Amino acid sequence: MQIFPKEIILNGKNYEIDKLLNNEFLDEIQNEVLEFLKNWYDEKDYLVVHTSGSTGTPKEIKLEKSFIAKSAKRTLKFFNLQKFDKVLLCLSLDYIAGKLMVVRALIGGLNLCVAKPNSDFAFLKYEKESFKFVAMVPNQVYKLLDTPSNFSKIDTLLLGGQALSSSLKDELLKVKTKCYIGYGMTETATHIALKRVNLKDANENYKVLEGIKIWLENGCLAIKMPGLEKPLITNDLANIINENEFEILGRADNIIISGGLKFIPEVIEKKLESYIDKPFFISSKIDEKLGHKIVLVIETKKDESYKKQIQKVFEEHLSRYERPKEIYFKDEFKRTKTGKIIRKL
Template sequence: MELHPTHITLNGTPIRIETLLRKTSGSSDWEKSLLDFLAEWYNDKDFIEVQTSGSTGTPKVIRLNKAFVAASALRTIRFFNLEENDQVLHCLPTRYIAGKLTVVRALIGNLNVHVVDPSTDFSFLQKEPFKFAAMVPNQVQKLLTFVRQPADWNLKFLLIGGSAVPASLEENLQSRQTACYSSYAMTETATHIALRKLNGADASEFYHCLENIEVELSEEGCLRIKMPGLEKPLQTNDLAELRDKKTFQILGRADNVIISGGIKFSPEQLERKLEPHIRQPFMISWLPHETLGQQLILIVEGSQSRASTTRLQTAIHNHLDKFERPRQIRFLPQLPRTPNGKIDRKSVYQD
């Protein structure tokens, strides 16, 4: 495996890495981030620096060995059977780990990588075929909007990551011929360590670990990852259910658990029950309560009205069990979000 090939094929044209490294800046932020990463990958250090998202604790800058990153890229190449000159799409910001890995896959796999603005509408997929692309849920939703006909998705494999795949989006993918996968990933593992098939005959609720990776549970029921390149098993804050050491399902985050009336609730599990029935962005949260300790509440993005409140109350009553039902519904003009688009639970004001 060659970590530093002399060329990369961009948009169908082989380009010498030296030529790209001589460029001082790109014409846009996303092009500049690509050039910045190439400069870091080809420097004389054996690591890259990346910002974690907080999956295993407080967000921080960490160092990932380049060989460790390349091994992750190679696992993806093998899983999706990507071969030399296969056309792959790079539509993620290269400043984040997922975007960096797209570049590394292209380098070590000698792939033909087409780089586009992450804010594209993907209408070009109606004409140009690609074997592989990685996107975040918002981009997939845009793809569904602008390329509506399933036959017009000239894409063999689609990897979706960055946040949980909403139930409504997963349902819309069932009519697509593109094989769609959800990734279980984090910065500390150089992106995904497991994949879940979202559509087709082999769709599953469980993630399946990639080669040479295994998982186990801590005493608290949180997922622990064992993989080559880690000095010790990586402990996450994700509550999980294991089928075996290679197969698991994510239930929610331990640090999001709400204890109300002595009962532990995972807000993510409650949200999954409500997702198909609430149109606007929302989250399950809590307020201090004199007797319950923490009182479940529903926070919804948008303006309050009698009709919207009634619809939400109906969804809560019909799809949540008695003790799961939020006691209050609150509206915010906009839910706070992290830089990569996830709802920022810890920034929601609780009075």
């Protein structure tokens, strides 16, 4: 497979790259694709990309184009994507996930259809089309569920951007589309591992893609992969099942030490997510006796009766020391552009 092929199939039309780079579309999103192609085909051997900022200030990093291409090839191989297969780009090209959709189409000779990456995305533009492969963030999938028949138009759906709620997983069990979630980050040029999320016997383990090595460093996932000069030590607390499988427990920088005990917020959240029907997260506040006390922050207007319901959930499903000492109500959480909740009180 060539990293810089001479042609691309865009919305069903075959374009010569040389001619396309001197062209301009009237369609806004196609112009964004064109701008990306100009960057991909320029003289530099790297792309400048930006992290999402979900765990801190967004940062600018450089990724070698050959490294990005290897990521695209792994995805093409895993999902058995073949030349002329129709795929849909409905993610922002500001971030690596959107860029990789274009690179996969280029390298694999795929038919790349494009649509605006709105959170209220629907198949209005392509209502008569079907797709072999589509990547979305959960907010888009929720919208898709408003018209479940849309799933019949998608063979494989890749989700990313944030963890899936138990309610979304339950809804996806009802569709025939093969649904996967990826584990990865900007530094790895998207996913290095995948798991199927809509099988009734699906577990919580990610399976690494070909050529990826994993282990733990101080409880956090470490990754070695072709193209990285040195291993990447993540901030994700993990459990290694075997050399090819792992599960993510939470982030090291979210750990709460309360009363001398260590708590992983994401582990507590997992125990609660089936019983709380609003977006929420576990955090902490400074406390004279405990050092830090565990608190729950929920996205809804303050409601004393609802508060009592949640406290009852704490009693029934959490151990004594895991139970949040306070509940904070917020009308609206701050989120990144990719939809991740910014976990701040």
